[in-house]
Amino acid sequence: MVTSVDVPRLVIAAPSSGSGKTTVATGLMAAFAERGLAVSPHKAGPDYIDPGYHALATGRPGRNLDAFMCGPELVAPLFAHGSAGCDLAVVEGVMGLYDGAAGRGELASTAQVAKLLRAPVVLVVDASSQSRSVAALAHGFASFDPQVRLGGVILNKVGSDRHEVMLREALEEAGMPVLGVLRRAPQVATPSRHLGLVPVAERRADALASVAALAEQVRSGCDLEALLALARTAPPLHCEPWSPVPWPQQSRPARERRPVVAVAGGPAFTFSYAEHAELLTAAGAEVVTFDPLRDEALPEGTGGLVIGGGFPEVYAPELSANEPLRRAVAAFAEAGGPVAAECAGLLYLARSLDGKPMCGVLDADARMTERLTLGYRDAVAVSDSVLAANGTRLRGHEFHRTVVEPGAGAVPAWGFTHPERRVEGFVAGGVHASYLHTHWAAQPSVAGRFTQAAADWAAGAVRALGASATAAASAGPVAGTAARAVSPAVQAAGSAGAAGR
Template identity: 35%
Template sequence: MNPTTIRKQKVPRVMIAGIASGSGKTTMVCAILQEFKKRSLSLAACKCGPDYIDLMFHRAITGAKTANLDLYFTPPEVVREILYQNGVGTDITIIEGVMGYYDGMQLGKDTASSYDIAKQTETPVILAVSCKGMSLSLVAIVKGVLEFRKDSNIQGILLNGISKEMYERIKPIVEEETKILVVGFLPPLSNFRLESRHLGLVTPDEIEDLQDQLDYLSEIARESIDLDAILGIAKNAPELEIGEITNIDSCDRNEPNVKIRIGYAYDQAFCFYYQENLRMLENMGATLVPFSPLRDTELPDNLHGLLLGGGYPEVYAKQLADNISMRKSIKEAIGLGTPCIAECGGFMYLHERVQGKDEEWYEMLGVIKGDCYKTKKLVRFGYVTLTAKEQTRYLDKDEIIRGHEFHYWDSTNTGVHFTATKTSSDLSYPTIHAKDNLLAGYPHLYYHSNPRFVKRFMKMCSKRLEI
């Protein structure tokens, strides 16, 4: 995966990072994106780390491409290429940080942190600081963050949850003490709040008045944030150094006249997909066909592959169970040999029964023998390296792919064909069903961590054209 030809490309970009989770990063990014959209700027957005839902809000605002940037999943040159492909030709890419600025994938290390991504991509950073319960102490905290790494690349500060009067008093003090420009603030927002549930924020489709709330945010941002300063910081970002990365398009493309149709479940129950995964399939010649296990009565015609992504099947368990014709359609397709990748929520859907959020039990597809049940805490949370324990149609024995787990439900039959190894500990455990045409398990897979996995899936799908 070494670059063969280094080139530099102009990609205006800035990262909004926080001192901690809850600093207001997502709200600030949404406010800035919405106001830039009203200025008719062309926009792109990225998220540090493996989160899906923040990017769903970014897409709902901009209508533009989004991407995850993750240095655990892929090396720096691939992260830079993904950032370039997502943002090339736009006026600005806003990158939302993850957790605290220096918080990496392991305790005590900044590896794969927002800081690490900013460093590897030479992206200027604006630090979001929650001001709740502080005045002068916030200066001390900001100075500590600035000085913790000499190459922090923090070029601006945004203050969150502070009144206009207090902002006008504290802004010159912060700038004098830190020598960093304070580019604005958000006051306490009485009419805007992003609701959460057990897997994080509710999705944009579930917020009926989302556009009204975004317009409200935009009005606030217009008055309280120096958007021209943020745009200037982004436009002064160094050219992005990228190369011809072999794992971006390493898989053979299909001939243009060969149309592999891959159906992917997409509705309120199934909506967690890495956009880079979907784009990789499209780049390799696939036509992606969305369908709804909640509303559609059967699968679309002429599908050669299936994706059942993550989401909230436990919230919509009754509706999924009641859609008997769709359950039958998917089960028949898998039984007839249609290649299928099912992750987390999609994996749960394949079981015999799922315990709903209401703690009632609902019948599902029965492709996988066993039940999925509610637990009281996060199960096997975090990054995993997945190693095939035996030869499968997706991975060779001892071959790896990387992914992430985040779920409160567990299974009586999690699978045994792969071994999952945690990055944050020595813990390892069996997981994944990888038999014949089916690959299903709790981990969300990141295709760029092993493009050969995708090539094999596409090859299986292409064979369905012959049937």
């Protein structure tokens, strides 16, 4: 049902990466939340890490708005879903304001997201090496696309009072409002590594301190009243809010057979979109999180296993040392349990990672490299799996500095059609493992298909365990011992299926 979404909103953009978007967006979210406003945090593009800081700042899940992976038509509905009941929404942009998917025009750019949301844009400018030229820069960004409404500028990394005066005079001459001035403040810089900022889950105490410092910096340097007034100029959006329940109710597993889907979490596996768990739950799953660094067994009754992205290469020794869980994962996969592994999950299922033993589910080895693999991908499923039927088309992205050898199994997961043609990933039994990150909101049937596979497998495992026990009891003590020793994987599967009864 189409509704009117009247949430005040701002898009925080920049001329280029590294200008300070995350500093300003996170600081604004925290500063407004401290005022008692319910702030809805969003991130344009596929990034997983920034939304973690947004969540700390607001107390609400950080959500992505990616026009490439989900399609432009879902940007406003996903925004409406995430911002329901909020007083304000802040959207952090990606790269430069007009930068999007390579060779696709404005697709997936911050500018496109701003237009789809009919939201005013605040441009964060690194002013450290310019003075009057800042006016020409702001004028160029404001006039490049008349449909993008640039509401003002926040000047970042300003060096002195005199520097600020020169910048303000130039922007006033150009008729561009200055909504904030931030001085150089390295003490609030957030630590980074080879793929960007360090995720919140790895440094929660430090991250809380960083967010508090960002809020103070923004509060003291920005005109919050003017920014809130600008946000309130955004007109109502008319769209149908996205819902995680388009999956036909009749196809959901019966409640008495509601399968447990175990989702890897903790410091090593931090990459996940909030909508994935919502879709699994709506499809009938009971979603339970576990930490492969600390937990020595899968959650009781596991019927499906989801291992998303993160930084397993940083924690390879600890993951390898948790041998009981590695064995449990291998047994679950060997018994045919549904497993969806994405990027970091792919590495964890490999035989080894940088020489450290992993789960050994895949006949492949992984290692760190100097080369960054980054970019959007058009993909088609080249085989049936627990995630997708052969021929299913999805868009996703790759983002890693590792390589898996071989790069594809005898039965690959995906065929990439753009920007390069190749096959990638592994499908074997109930396992689907790939480097490709996908956003299931674009294809809700993925969650439904996986949940159904988990329910079917859990029920089958319970029946197999029951049949094995019955045969053992009727055959006597010797045969019973043999039946109990049939396969550790089958016994593990029976345990995993207990909750599916």
